[in-house]
Amino acid sequence: SIARRSRRLATIHPQTSLFKPLDAFPERHIGPDDVEASAMLSRLGYESMDAFIAATVPPKIRIAANSIDNTSIPVLSESELHARAKELGGENKPFKSYIGMGYHTAVVPPVILRNVMENPAWYTPYTPYQPEIAQGRLESLVNYQTMVMSLTAMDIANASLLDEATAAAEGMVMAFVNSAQKKRSFLVDSAVLPQTIAVLRLRAKGFGINLVVRDAVTALEDKELRSDLCGVLVQYPDINGSIQDYASLAESVHTAGGLVVCATDLLALALVKPPGEWGADIVLGNSARFGVPAGFGGPHAAFFAVTDRLKRKMPGRLIGRSRDATGEPAYRLSLQTREQHIRREKATSNICTSQALLANMAAMYAVYHGAAGIRRIAVKVHGYTQVFRSAVESIGYQVVNASYFDTITVDTSSVAGGASAVHAAAAAANINLRQINDKLVGVTFDESVGPSDLVTLVNVFASAGSASKVSLSDLQEPKGIAVPSILQRTSEYLPHPVFNKHHSETEMLRYINHLASKDISLIHSMIPLGSCTMKLNSTSSMIPLTWPEFSAVHPFAPQDQVKGYETVIRELEQDLCKITGFHSATVQPNSGAAGEYAGLCVIRAYHESRGEAHRDVCLIPLSAHGTNPASAVMAGLKVVSVKVLSDGNLDLVDLKTKAELHKDKLAAFMITYPSTFGVFEAGVQDACKIIHDNGGQVYLDGANLNAQIGLTNPAICGGDVCHLNLHKTFAIPHGGGGPGVGPICVAEHLAPFLPSHPVRPAKGDQAIDAVAAAPFGSASIALISWAYVKMLGGKGLNDSSKIALLNANYMASRLSDHYSLRYKNENGRVAHELLIDLAEFSKFGLKVNDFAKRLQDYGFHPPTCSWPISTCMLIEPTESETLEELDRFCDAMIEIRKEAEDVITGKQPKDNNVLTNAPHPLSVIVSAEWDRPYSRETAVYPLPWLKEKKFWPTVSRVDDAYGDLNLICDCPSVEDFASE
Amino acid sequence: SIARRSRRLATIHPQTSLFKPLDAFPERHIGPDDVEASAMLSRLGYESMDAFIAATVPPKIRIAANSIDNTSIPVLSESELHARAKELGGENKPFKSYIGMGYHTAVVPPVILRNVMENPAWYTPYTPYQPEIAQGRLESLVNYQTMVMSLTAMDIANASLLDEATAAAEGMVMAFVNSAQKKRSFLVDSAVLPQTIAVLRLRAKGFGINLVVRDAVTALEDKELRSDLCGVLVQYPDINGSIQDYASLAESVHTAGGLVVCATDLLALALVKPPGEWGADIVLGNSARFGVPAGFGGPHAAFFAVTDRLKRKMPGRLIGRSRDATGEPAYRLSLQTREQHIRREKATSNICTSQALLANMAAMYAVYHGAAGIRRIAVKVHGYTQVFRSAVESIGYQVVNASYFDTITVDTSSVAGGASAVHAAAAAANINLRQINDKLVGVTFDESVGPSDLVTLVNVFASAGSASKVSLSDLQEPKGIAVPSILQRTSEYLPHPVFNKHHSETEMLRYINHLASKDISLIHSMIPLGSCTMKLNSTSSMIPLTWPEFSAVHPFAPQDQVKGYETVIRELEQDLCKITGFHSATVQPNSGAAGEYAGLCVIRAYHESRGEAHRDVCLIPLSAHGTNPASAVMAGLKVVSVKVLSDGNLDLVDLKTKAELHKDKLAAFMITYPSTFGVFEAGVQDACKIIHDNGGQVYLDGANLNAQIGLTNPAICGGDVCHLNLHKTFAIPHGGGGPGVGPICVAEHLAPFLPSHPVRPAKGDQAIDAVAAAPFGSASIALISWAYVKMLGGKGLNDSSKIALLNANYMASRLSDHYSLRYKNENGRVAHELLIDLAEFSKFGLKVNDFAKRLQDYGFHPPTCSWPISTCMLIEPTESETLEELDRFCDAMIEIRKEAEDVITGKQPKDNNVLTNAPHPLSVIVSAEWDRPYSRETAVYPLPWLKEKKFWPTVSRVDDAYGDLNLICDCPSVEDFASE
């Protein structure tokens, strides 16, 4: 490895001008400095970065050198960025929101805000694919599942889905699948949230489901509908606040052979009979009011719970309890192989990145408050609603909904000017109410409302109604709760020990940090997960996120109150268009997979607009990520696979054959670039031409955009639409499994079809329906990518891609002396990631997993394993890792290769060696027995630097098969605990 | 132990009123809930809390039950507190400061802000008295020392002192002591900061030093002065910006037999010849411009460095490298026994709590920027100064100082209106300049100034001078630096590896977190350090601290710009008066010890005002904290010790004898209440009466105020003045050894004597001189205590003291079945802490330290050891720990008692047993050899819960003697590293 003496000294250049800021971000973001980069280039045999890039990226697809530079995307320093963010934050007006409609102003307990949301130990880890080094967040996600199961009274819950609307869509599709895709009608009650209905509409279209939006109870009398009914969705309490008894509806739906899907509210369920007690089959909703900021629409975790018989059909991530190699209990991601590679076109859901960080926040909120605390909050919210109801009634308004938890729909007919008079009075008091129509106004309460807020609110209605002002003493505290008695909750909830011991801040702090201490994250070492781009998630970009001017904004606040957010989003979309070479963009999709679905729907809408709605074939290479075919299915496309050559490139002959074969029905071709094998295919433009020649559109999966910026782009490659994973290339932290943002960028001809939203309709009439609940999806975290782009500027973005390529090629060069590098181009170069093939070891009993688990002993998160090729590891370093860190990782891999040699030569037995026994947690080392053919020291300190810096797996190797067979997905119960 | 099933469920009371906030702080702050408290009370045999308190606190000193309640101190919820803090923050005006005078607007690198300053792993640990579980911050403090040594070119540095002014006072006293207290004159150059001179004045008075403030170079020609000269203090660069060559001054001082003390600026030393290269003996200053917010004056770390021959006389905390039991290198606090118990009246410095957290921030800043980065920042700051200088000269102003680094003194005689015209123009542009006099205006630049700030500033001078406006392009970038060539720095600095590898944010983040991972803190488990009150440091109280409206305020900003801060401080002072029963208070002293010194100076001034300046005897019990006698010495008092009885109480007979003996010269009596033995002495009022009867004043050391609030108070006990440790009782986090705030509260007759400040003079003319550099000391963290008091309210404060007493008594009850409890009152009760005597074990070879180190293996920070009694442990749980945590700690102690039994009975040999070998770090466990009479499992998992939650010491027992003999206090050098 390269000498370390002069490391990074060169990075700190003397300033070229006194007036240039010193807190420039690029040198903080990019790991290797000039000295290191030159050293790496020489090792690879290049005299310059340009020469290296020329050998790595096919010349045909290169864009002009100055396409992405500080002229096209000007650069801001860290402090300049904060000043700009403050300015834009000031353009979001701090109105108090009573809009409701699924969004609330949460009260985030400070200990959770600072120690979870603002803590890189929680926000930087990846999805817990490696349970031995992820027991902390796995436990927290099980807490989330348990909380959902307990509050909803359902048998099993996942953690988590993207938002309430897409969760409802998943519920609808489950109902459809449950009918063996035979019954095509799905009934939606008209008092369901409009954004949910919009998302269902598009999803129904893809699956050919007949979506019926009507009053559910009445509609169920319709015989014809009943005969074709796969399920019904109700909102409980509904959009206007009513709580209906759906017990007989459930019976009726079940008699008709359908499933009951219920969208609900966890806080209401503290007082209201849970859906699991009246027959719901699928229960879902948004958990954000449990301590997650509104953030102009997200990110929030959607919960999703089902009855036992549906559990193996449930989409999303399910955390279960399994056992480790020593028989001790251990958590793991159940059925995780579904995600990347199997199911593919057999899948009916494409969910991958979800909302782990927000689910963890909500779970911690429940842990902190406990059952009694949550009940107290529910009683308060309901109590304010009761007081408000009496107050407006005594002013002379009529209330429309008879039953309620936190929402009142007020009939304003009694006052001059009706609803608009009330809204005007509200605006004057810096208050937003729900705008329903001329007559009706909606008011929803949440935990953040205090006594003076309430008085101000009542006085808004008083002044509009020309009544006299009230003060707090005029308002009577209610006695008891007003939920209709048969709908009151009587069953207990959250009795589990974890929800009953961490109620002091000290205990909570220790619990949060104890869990964090079990998990490897970017605060420890590189996470070289191929295809995941685990780069720096800078503090500067994270800071504005939790400023109240961004965190406390309702997604449906009037447009003139959210100018700051709109500028951020517009600027980000514009920069993404520059980067991808496309015309228009939307940040609405809240994951990469959601972007794929959105992009394919846009393509379908485009074909439809040209009278080619019948185009429904989608070509997808076998090497594609599992979400690609799943998204195609969801968009109503038929997947046809395309072969890949032994050099990793697409089989253009096969592509041509299939494209021509399906010429008349060809809708789209999906391709990842550089490919999931880490290869820049020189023929990408030819491939795209073949598609275009046959009437198709090209969808470019942008997961690998980090290899491209300023060097090439999806447009020049021939794409028509692409999604980007802002949680990869654009530095949104992965949060331990989400959140993410999956914007799509499109060529001009596709721009009119970008998704609309019922509350913020798109211009024109060609837009597809919404793909997410909120108009701008997980809007608040778009701030992170916006800051990332601004602080790197065009040059920094371009340099980042160059160094990402250089880092990967440096590793490929070091590792290929010891392992077989599966693919490289004719110049010997890989793209931004590399595939190491471990097939040769299988005859000695060593599998990919043995190498991966052994890497844990070296303090590293293993690379992506067995995907896209089952015998391989896919390694992606990103530009943020320094040469020293790359070397540490390579040293570890090389040492493991030596350890494997001992197994090959028989020095260590096949069934008892340092690889197959890996990882080695403390329990194993401490134990008195030691019957292994290697020392404890070799087991845990195989390289000297581990003595100074070691990360300990907390359990032995987790048994995957056992866990998948025995799904146990909740916390130990009180009884288990008592018997301990 | 008490059953856990129902733990804490009771805490979450149903709300008594809908309109009461739910985020009430008391139930989050106080560990045990009602159920637990009742259980503890019954174990102790009480039916009620009142009965328990009656048996614990002597009736004579009880105050009325409603003295401290929510009427006297109203309560705010967490969110109400934040709203109030926002409001007050808004009353601090965000002017751009060029005032200088030792304070700058720092640019805090976001990664350090969030991961050090806002990270409980860094801000909650105690002073690193237990090196095996503190290697992280010890390493960081060594980085600090190394940085100071390298930049100043001195042989050794400490970490750290309280502020520049008190550091200068320490320097003066060192010079005095160096003359064997024979030479009484200390010369201070008139261009030293005024706050430094004020602090020196008071300190000189205490030591009987003759302070001469004159132009140093001229004054040194004075023969008489030379013959009595112990030292000279110069400021380099000086207050007006000049950099003088002090080489011949140094020679002249040395010839006269004195020491050269130099106050300097670390950033300047990147360009300017370091004091160590021209003969300074002691070099000191404020390190805050290295990334620590101005915070209206602090907290900041003062640095202090000396030549090799002075190293053992250096005050403050010195971190050194020693070795552990296995011979591996390990850091430790050198000479730490100085602090609490030895030296006492032989000490000439009382420094104890210092500024560890801020020293760590400054060190991390240097680690992040490295030598090249620091140089670049210095060049920038200097460059702006150069540009500004030319610009104002070309407008027609004269510049007074010929040489400069970052400060320019402008003569405004050329413009109409002079200085006031310039200040008026500045105010109109939201700018503060240094107000010198009618003619001269000072301008100091720092890292935060950007191009547009500079243009605005120049235009302030242009407009006052009726010149035309300039724009950036009119300003010429300088070529080279303007420091006089013989004063330019030529030597290298910060070549050590640690300053040359962590320059990317990823590397920095990992380094910060790696160090944090080695240290035990409140995020792990209770820290039952007696006399230290390690309670919850709540997130809510920490959050406002880093809001820019509080963090970016210059301490000398005009009063009308700092109304928010003034309200916070006034409210806090008023609440502290209510709590202590006193009349007036000041937060100026920035540690407990500084409070003691301030209080005693106030007493002396009071006597002096009554013509009794000769009163100079101070009675102090032998049980007093070491700072008490040291402070007395500093205030010019002679210490006379008072005996303590075998029941822990003060020997009133001895007290009376001594008081009467010294009747004519009796100045003061210092007493800690409850005593350092954890006893509420019933005779405290009698003791105070004896003192008053003999003409003395009573100083009450309030370190133990946590036992008192709402139950008794220092005034009713008979005190005239007390200090409080806000970093104990009032929840300022201990920061790993500081910061702290040590306000004093005084009875009405002492109020006129409270300290003044040269920039913010006190009303009246009786005030003593300043005791700290800033008018309100470490003003910004006063916010934390202010928030603490407001969020608990009177009732919560009172309940906290009650539970603190209950927790301690519960532990005393459990532990006294297994250990000898040294003291208790006639009812069997202790106060808020308890002394366990381990003397009985010494004949079996087991010392206090063996029990302490063994506790580390159980995941606990040991209690205070061997103080105030060498064979004892002093245990203080505080109110924030839950019953479960108390039980965990008691279980550990009880298990260790069993382990000791094995040594007593000879089952384990005296020299090889689980106690004397403790702690057991991983290196020991992993090693193949195991020759101990107990298993690895017993060594590290002696109780079952340790398998789930274990904290690992990172080194074996550290060798104290070796470390004190071989002081090595800097980082390994490049050469050491290269040879690794």
Ligand SMILES: Cc1ncc(COP(=O)(O)O)c(C=O)c1O
């Ligand atoms: C190539 C590729 N496509 C799509 C996705 C899906 O993105 P997301 O997880 O954000 O839904 C991934 C995620 O790993 C990916 O690697």
Ligand SMILES: Cc1ncc(COP(=O)(O)O)c(C=O)c1O
């Ligand atoms: C009884 C007592 N007095 C005084 C002090 C000194 O306080 P500080 O460390 O803040 O200077 C302490 C600190 O531990 C103490 O315990």
Ligand SMILES: O=C([O-])O
């Ligand atoms: O368990 C005991 O309290 O001694």
